[in-house]
Amino acid sequence: MSLTVIGGGLAGCEAAWQAASRGRNVDLYEMRPKRMTPAHTSGDLAELVCSNSFRSEAPSSAVGALKSEMKVLHSLVLAAAEASRVPAGKALAVDRTAFARFITSAIESHPRIRIHRDEITLLPEKTDTIIATGPLTSPALTRSLIELLGTKTLSFYDAIAPIVDATTIEPSRVFRQSRYDGTKDGDYLNVSLTESEYSFLVDFLRRASVRSHLPELEKPSFFEGCLPIEEMARRGEETLRFGPLKPVGLTDPRTNERPYAVIQLRRESLHGELYNLVGFQTQLSIPDQKTLFRSLFPFRSARFARYGSAHRNTYLDSPRLLAPDLSVLRFPRLRFAGQISGVEGYVESAASGLLAGILAGGEQELPPVETVLGGLVRYITTSAATPFQPMKANWGLVPEPPGRLRKRERNQRRAEISTAAVQNYARRLRLLSPLPS
Numbered sequence: 425m426s427l428t429v430i431g432g433g434l435a436g437c438e439a440a441w442q443a444a445s446r447g448r449n450v451d452l453y454e455m456r457p458k459r460m461t462p463a464h465t466s467g468d469l470a471e472l473v474c475s476n477s478f479r480s481e482a483p484s485s486a487v488g489a490l491k492s493e494m495k496v497l498h499s500l501v502l503a504a505a506e507a508s509r510v511p512a513g514k515a516l517a518v519d520r521t522a523f524a525r526f527i528t529s530a531i532e533s534h535p536r537i538r539i540h541r542d543e544i545t546l547l548p549e550k551t552d553t554i555i556a557t558g559p560l561t562s563p564a565l566t567r568s569l570i571e572l573l574g575t576k577t578l579s580f581y582d583a584i585a586p587i588v589d590a591t592t593i594e595p596s597r598v599f600r601q602s603r604y605d606g607t608k609d610g611d612y613l614n615v616s617l618t619e620s621e622y623s624f625l626v627d628f629l630r631r632a633s634v635r636s637h638l639p640e641l642e643k644p645s646f647f648e649g650c651l652p653i654e655e656m657a658r659r660g661e662e663t664l665r666f667g668p669l670k671p672v673g674l675t676d677p678r679t680n681e682r683p684y685a686v687i688q689l690r691r692e693s694l695h696g697e698l699y700n701l702v703g704f705q706t707q708l709s710i711p712d713q714k715t716l717f718r719s720l721f722p723f724r725s726a727r728f729a730r731y732g733s734a735h736r737n738t739y740l741d742s743p744r745l746l747a748p749d750l751s752v753l754r755f756p757r758l759r760f761a762g763q764i765s766g767v768e769g770y771v772e773s774a775a776s777g778l779l780a781g782i783l784a785g786g787e788q789e790l791p792p793v794e795t796v797l798g799g800l801v802r803y804i805t806t807s808a809a810t811p812f813q814p815m816k817a818n819w820g821l822v823p824e825p826p827g828r829l830r831k832r833e834r835n836q837r838r839a840e841i842s843t844a845a846v847q848n849y850a851r852r853l854r855l856l857s858p859l860p861s
């Protein structure tokens with residue numbers, strides 16, 4: 425019997441790929457381009473809606489370890505990221521167009537996957553289905569979800585960062601350097617701000633209006649790790665300077681000094697000079713953003729390819745609804761994956777899709793708790809936290825390694841344990857067909 429996957433984003437594509445690679449026929453439903461979400465701009469599968477970064481590759485970071493685990497499990501998303509990577513220091517960042525095209529063509533050419541460009545508005549109860557419709561699940565399907573599961577999905581809002589043409593920034597204020605690196609050929613551009621420019625920025629952000637016409641907006645609440653800059657500015661004069669605008673680890677080669685504050689820019693595409701303003705996610709109205717940048721000396725003539733914006737984020741109360749294999753307790757033929765299942769982030773969404781696909785492809789065994797993937801899925805399906813909030817990869821999800829170790833050694837040890845555990849897990853699963861290159 426064929427498997428239905430709803431949503432052709434990171435989780436849905438990974439799930440469809442994994443299940444199909446294990447011999448299952450898959451019908452993948454993606455509503456774009458017929459019906460767009462407020463954040464997607466194309467009909468490509470697995471479009472990245474905001475940052476182009478899959479975060480750190482350091483094996484001692486939990487998200488780095490999660491990526492290593494996914495590679496061992498033949499992740500399509502990571503194969504696409506490798507094939508479309510752009511320089512970004514210790515992070516894995518991609519050319520978003522090349523990334524989405526890689527996945528679209530891999531899915532389109534898989535003999536066991538049929539793509540339907542349609543919106544699903546009713547949840548099927550009687551077919552094996554993976555729901556991976558993401559944080560911007562269409563309103564009709566959200567209503568069906570509430571009716572079927574008898575519970576309210578929670579909503580809140582994420583803010584996204586602007587993208588600028590770096591050649592249009594005041595050149596006397598830009599220098600290339602990665603943090604704590606010191607050489608001139610780092611992967612990041614840094615825009616230095618003087619003390620008075622920084623104060624102007626904070627003052628402006630505190631006074632500026634935020635968009636008031638967000639649909640279905642109840643009371644906006646944001647993750648602590650992804651606060652809009654205006655919210656951070658409201659928390660204190662120095663909050664931004666100790667947060668995304670921190671100058672530590674950077675030396676302006678022209679003055680040989682650490683700048684007062686820095687806006688870091690990370691490359692967006694392999695070709696051209698588009699960069700996003702790291703951590704500069706904002707809810708400000710576009711006219712306010714234009715006024716702000718025109719008044720901030722380094723950006724006075726800058727051309728922006730995209731201004732920041734804010735969007736809905738929908739996810740389930742998963743610990744109360746889902747079994748450890750991501751299936752719905754009351755409707756075991758339905759599984760959830762991706763951001764809607766209560767994980768947070770590109771890598772985590774793809775990882776949960778990968779697991780949902782492996783299980784829907786006929787495997788029974790869950791990943792060991794020593795792996796970040798195992799720990800993450802265990803957390804979202806069993807957490808006692810109320811209200812439940814989506815979770816990113818972090819080392820708190822896996823058991824403490826034995827012995828008294830310093831933090832750095834402890835994380836290295838956890839990474840070694842997770843690598844061994846995922847390799848053993850992979851050995852017990854059936855082998856996949858090769859990944860596209």
Ligand SMILES: Cc1cc2nc3c(=O)[nH]c(=O)nc-3n(C[C@H](O)[C@H](O)[C@H](O)COP(=O)(O)OP(=O)(O)OC[C@H]3O[C@@H](n4cnc5c(N)ncnc54)[C@H](O)[C@@H]3O)c2cc1C
Nearest residue numbers: 431433434435455474475544557558562762763769770773
């Ligand atoms: C505005 C915004 C910015 C974000 N920025 C980042 C970031 O910078 N870094 C990060 O790590 N994470 C970010 N996230 C969080 C999250 O990692 C991404 O949303 C990620 O794309 C989630 O993957 P997914 O597969 O769960 O959902 P998606 O990638 O959104 O895929 C879901 C797909 O389902 C489709 N769909 C929706 N409803 C239906 C329906 N009824 N029928 C058929 N198809 C449907 C959509 O069109 C979409 O293609 C952001 C989230 C939002 C909302």
